[in-house]
Amino acid sequence: MEHPTRVGNRLLAALPPADFGLLAPHLRKISLERDAVLVRSGDPIEQIYFPESGTIAFIMDMPNGQTVATAVIGNEGAAGILSALGPSRSPMTAVVRVTGTALQISPARFHAAFSQSRAIRHVVQIYTRALLAQFQHVAACNALHSAEARMARWLLHIRDRIDGDFLPLTQEALSELLGVRRTTVTHVVRKLRASRAIRSNRRGLIEIDRPRLEAAACECYEAMRSRIDRIVSPEGMKPRIHAPPVHKIPRAQDPLLAQVDEAEPDTRTQGATSERSRGD
Known part of the structure; x- marks a missing residue:
């Protein structure tokens, strides 16, 4: 069986070969299908996802049924990674x-490698800091800036994580990003089209003009982009990332892994099809 030796996810790529080797046999490459729900708020985290391409949004579900995005991630991040600290339920969708x-990868498999490797623990710490920074900045931006400026910021965040200026986003997705009704989305999109920041708005597909969209966005876009890039950059990973992994612990002493070996669940994400990952 072949396993990946080079990956497109920046967190995994930052690991020294020996530390990545603890994870490689247990990683599966899957397709992320548009609008697939990887985990719902309050559900147990059954898988950890390291995107190599595409975009995942973290959505906060409010008691009154409203939803709002708190962060978007691409190949610089991971979904479900906090379960490495122990079995947990997802705080968001x-x-x-x-x-x-x-x-x-399953949380139990990741936790076993996390326990053995200081480098993996450092990557989790670095990424957690980056994600918290994004949460905090989004909260401040939502309180202080207009819907138009925030829409421009979200579109730029997504553009940074994909190839091309055509963003496959529905009105529902835009409404979720802003935490507003669709009528408000229509109004905001109309204003961005008038300024030519959005050149067209076909059904489920938005074409952007990046320079004009940057002009329409609040200062939060550049501040957040620079801060997150700095945190997850190779330089930001350096201080302890080259520390050697600790000696492997016997399987019998790892209760989480023992449970997986006895009966590893065959979890399948709705809308996501998987296959064994292969090296380049």
Whole structure:
């Protein structure tokens, strides 16, 4: 069986070969299908996803039924990674917004490698810091800036994580990003089209003009992009990333892994099809 030696996910790519080797035999390459729900708020986290392409949005579900995006991630991040600290339920819903691929691993398998490798623990720490920074900045931006500026910011965040200026986003997805009604989305899109930041708005597909969209966005876009890029950059990973993994612990002493070996669940994500990952 072949396993990946080079990957498109920046977190995994930052790991030294020996540390990545702890994860490689258990990673599966899957397709991320548009609008697929990877995990719902309150559900147990059964898989961890490391996107190589495409975009995943983290959505907060409010008690009154409203939803709003709190972050978007691409190949610089992961979904479900906090389960490495122990079995947990997802605090938010993770939805695929742009089709792509990801490497998938069970929390128990990841936890076993996490326990053995200081480098993996460092990557989780670095990424958690980046994600918290995005959560905090989005909260401040939502309170201070207009819907038009926030829409431009979200579109730019998504554009940074895909190839091309055509963004496959429905009105429902845009409504979820902003946390507003569809009528408000229509009004905001109309204003962005008038400024030519959006050149067209065909059904489920938005074509953007990046320079004009940057002009329409609030200062949060550049601040968030620079901050996250700095945190997850190779330089940001350096301080402890080259530390050697600790000695492997026997399987019998790892209760989480023992449970998986006895009966590993065959979990399949709705809308996501999987296959064994192969090296380049």
